[in-house]
Amino acid sequence: MIEPLDALARLGILRSLDTQFAKFVCDSVTGQDDAPRRDLLALAAVWVSQELGRGHVCLPLSFQQSQPLGLPKEIADSLMALLPDAWRLPAGWPAILSGSAAVSDGSRPTPLVLCDDRLYLHRYWQDEQTVARRLLAAAHPAQSEQAVLQAGMLDTLFARNYLYLFDALSALRKAGGDSAERRRSAVCDLLDVVTPDALNWPEIDVVLAQAQRFSDLTPLDTLIPVSACLNWQKVAAATALSRPFAVISGGPGTGKTTTVAKLLAALVMQNQPLAASVDASKVPHIVLVAPTGKAAARLTESIGQAVQSLPVSPALQAAIPTQASTLHRLLGAIPGRAAFRHHAGNPLHADVLVVDEASMVDLPMMARLLEALPIHTKLILLGDKDQLASVEAGAVLGDICAFARQGYSVPQAKQLSEMTGFVLPAGQSASPSPIADCLCVLQKSYRFHALSGIGQLASAINSGQPDRLAAVWQQGYSDIRQYPLEAEYYQQLIQAMSNFYSHYLKAIAAGKSPAEVLRCFASVRLLCALREGDFGVKGLNSRIERQLAKEKRISPGDETWYVGRPVMITRNDHGLGLYNGDIGIAMPDPDGRTDSRGRPALRVYFDMPDGSIRSFLPSRLPEHELVYAMTIHKSQGSEFADTLMILPPEFSLILTRELVYTGVTRAKERLYLYARPEVLQRSIQRCIQRASGLEANLS
Numbered sequence: 001m002i003e004p005l006d007a008l009a010r011l012g013i014l015r016s017l018d019t020q021f022a023k024f025v026c027d028s029v030t031g032q033d034d035a036p037r038r039d040l041l042a043l044a045a046v047w048v049s050q051e052l053g054r055g056h057v058c059l060p061l062s063f064q065q066s067q068p069l070g071l072p073k074e075i076a077d078s079l080m081a082l083l084p085d086a087w088r089l090p091a092g093w094p095a096i097l098s099g100s101a102a103v104s105d106g107s108r109p110t111p112l113v114l115c116d117d118r119l120y121l122h123r124y125w126q127d128e129q130t131v132a133r134r135l136l137a138a139a140h141p142a143q144s145e146q147a148v149l150q151a152g153m154l155d156t157l158f159a160r161n162y163l164y165l166f167d168a169l170s171a172l173r174k175a176g177g178d179s180a181e182r183r184r185s186a187v188c189d190l191l192d193v194v195t196p197d198a199l200n201w202p203e204i205d206v207v208l209a210q211a212q213r214f215s216d217l218t219p220l221d222t223l224i225p226v227s228a229c230l231n232w233q234k235v236a237a238a239t240a241l242s243r244p245f246a247v248i249s250g251g252p253g254t255g256k257t258t259t260v261a262k263l264l265a266a267l268v269m270q271n272q273p274l275a276a277s278v279d280a281s282k283v284p285h286i287v288l289v290a291p292t293g294k295a296a297a298r299l300t301e302s303i304g305q306a307v308q309s310l311p312v313s314p315a316l317q318a319a320i321p322t323q324a325s326t327l328h329r330l331l332g333a334i335p336g337r338a339a340f341r342h343h344a345g346n347p348l349h350a351d352v353l354v355v356d357e358a359s360m361v362d363l364p365m366m367a368r369l370l371e372a373l374p375i376h377t378k379l380i381l382l383g384d385k386d387q388l389a390s391v392e393a394g395a396v397l398g399d400i401c402a403f404a405r406q407g408y409s410v411p412q413a414k415q416l417s418e419m420t421g422f423v424l425p426a427g428q429s430a431s432p433s434p435i436a437d438c439l440c441v442l443q444k445s446y447r448f449h450a451l452s453g454i455g456q457l458a459s460a461i462n463s464g465q466p467d468r469l470a471a472v473w474q475q476g477y478s479d480i481r482q483y484p485l486e487a488e489y490y491q492q493l494i495q496a497m498s499n500f501y502s503h504y505l506k507a508i509a510a511g512k513s514p515a516e517v518l519r520c521f522a523s524v525r526l527l528c529a530l531r532e533g534d535f536g537v538k539g540l541n542s543r544i545e546r547q548l549a550k551e552k553r554i555s556p557g558d559e560t561w562y563v564g565r566p567v568m569i570t571r572n573d574h575g576l577g578l579y580n581g582d583i584g585i586a587m588p589d590p591d592g593r594t595d596s597r598g599r600p601a602l603r604v605y606f607d608m609p610d611g612s613i614r615s616f617l618p619s620r621l622p623e624h625e626l627v628y629a630m631t632i633h634k635s636q637g638s639e640f641a642d643t644l645m646i647l648p649p650e651f652s653l654i655l656t657r658e659l660v661y662t663g664v665t666r667a668k669e670r671l672y673l674y675a676r677p678e679v680l681q682r683s684i685q686r687c688i689q690r691a692s693g694l695e696a697n698l699s
């Protein structure tokens with residue numbers, strides 16, 4: 001079997017990585033397994049390794065009848081023909097493989113592990129077990145008496161803010177659209193009213209209509225009791241206080257950061273004997289991280305803003321850290337090695353760990369993190385479960401969030417009701433997983449209000465319904481535009497990019513600071529589904545570069561490096577502190593140095609996760625690529641005021657609902673989508689299903 005597999009690798013049909021692994025597995029059983037079983041083993045090993053390359057943690061054999069080996073049918077059939085007749089259906093493989101010396105249930109070290117019908121590489125099976133074990137251990141309730149203490153804190157932190165309502169009422173009045181019905185709708189929306197029919201609206205409306213300042217709305221405290229409302233942000237904070245592990249998931253602008261800032265305030269207040277001052281020795285050690293430098297920088301900025309708007313004393317605000325770092329830095333990446341400085345034998349120092357953009361964390365990274373986390377550390381994952389899964393194998397956040405559909409257990413619903421004052425119904429599941437009690441999904445976006453096309457579009461994409469998508473486009477929202485992919489629009493896109501990018505180039509020419517230039521560049525981006533071709537990153541990057549040169553906005557000449565060249569790092573360099581996805585821009589050396597040919601020397605400036613700016617000689621940079629356009633995958637963890645997104649003219653298997661949703665939700669203010677409607681519609685009907693046993697292990 002190895003020979004035909006090798007031949008396929010030479011033809012580029014299989015990765016040599018996959019066939020090498022198959023050889024290794026077969027060699028490990030020489031003299032133990034007979035020849036037909038070794039053939040089967042080789043096929044299974046190649047296949048599971050291939051699936052791993054596609055992001056699947058394991059190979060579920062029972063579901064694999066239609067597309068064996070993920071290869072073209074004739075090739076797969078010819079390989080299958082080398083097996084005994086009775087062995088040609090993968091659904092029957094578990095029984096045969098379990099007799100191989102290279103396969104175990106994980107209790108002994110074998111290259112492959114078979115768990116029910118799922119076949120794993122041993123390392124990934126182990127990682128999955130680590131993650132499941134640690135999360136289940138952390139899903140038990142925290143001490144209940146603490147939860148009661150925390151109830152008062154939550155009331156303070158999540159007290160109603162009538163300012164938002166007053167502003168909304170004033171806006172209605174100003175716009176001339178004031179009516180009792182509209183006022184009622186604003187109240188229901190902003191105060192999270194869930195049982196409006198139980199309220200006395202004529203009396204409430206008198207208060208609303210007469211309010212001259214926001215404090216005039218306080219009679220609503222009694223007219224709209226807390227029990228008539230349900231603020232999911234408060235529930236999310238209560239969930240995280242009630243369990244050592246919690247996930248707060250939600251789309252953009254649903255208030256994850258705002259909620260976590262309040263949660264951290266509650267955790268700091270929890271051990272303070274005096275309300276007026278903060279005893280630093282009793283403040284828990286809080287650590288904030290994100291998977292990439294860009295995401296860490298964004299978290300630092302957004303949590304800083306959220307903490308500043310907290311309704312707490314300046315001393316308490318100051319006690320909440322706002323500086324985020326990357327997961328790699330936290331774990332202590334060792335240059336040239338896969339291992340980290342922190343592990344079970346050298347655990348991290350943290351009482352509370354917040355991981356933002358958790359959808360980007362792959363299974364091995366989550367396993368390393370959980371191994372290094374002391375048992376007492378509270379772990380809070382923030383992220384958007386509907387976004388693309390991690391680049392590497394696994395969909396950890398998605399697998400965990402799958403339990404949200406079970407709803408809270410009866411005891412947890414009761415505890416959360418006591419902590420928040422809201423009436424929380426328990427889920428219907430007869431035997432819910434303890435993980436379900438650790439989750440909260442925020443759905444209301446405070447960034448994208450009802451008049452925002454981006455928010456409506458994101459939700460239509462998530463519904464997977466082409467009709468809803470079409471309806472959103474027909475509404476004529478001003479913040480979203482769709483362009484068909486005809487030739488004139490393609491050229492118009494290149495021109496639009498050149499115009500957008502002229503701003504940061506002008507900022508360089510005007511001698512603005514690197515920080516300002518980087519900020520200006522970061523306000524706009526072109527996102528592509530593909531890497532190659534005219535509609536991919538490579539083709540568009542070179543077209544935009546040519547257009548900018550034609551319009552004399554850049555002067556590349558014959559050189560690779562020129563003033564304004566934007567690049568993205570594609571390989572981590574722990575020594576330099578530059579990581580995959582970091583974006584830098586070439587600017588003139590501030591000291592006026594020249595290069596060996598007497599031309600102005602360049603330095604490439606980067607925004608570091610701690611908010612500082614660092615510059616490097618172009619020759620020092622690790623692997624990188626031009627970044628006028630980038631893939632949607634690489635844009636995860638970033639947001640741009642103006643986002644332009646292009647899909648290929650023909651449908652391709654790379655196009656999925658998660659990909660389109662991730663691209664669209666990168667847009668903060670305006671989205672320009674270049675796509676054929678039929679391609680867009682097909683894309684949103686395809687969901688990524690990553691094979692993994694995590695959900696089964698957490699059940």
Ligand SMILES: Nc1ncnc2c1ncn2[C@@H]1O[C@H](COP(=O)(O)OP(=O)(O)OP(=O)(O)O)[C@@H](O)[C@H]1O
Nearest residue numbers: 164250251252253254255256257258259302446447
């Ligand atoms: N309950 C609320 N009432 C009014 N405004 C809110 C509320 N919660 C959040 N906001 C505002 O909505 C905006 C988005 O909130 P936040 O940054 O916390 O969301 P997020 O989910 O972390 O967003 P992203 O995923 O894009 O980082 C902020 O301006 C915040 O002040």
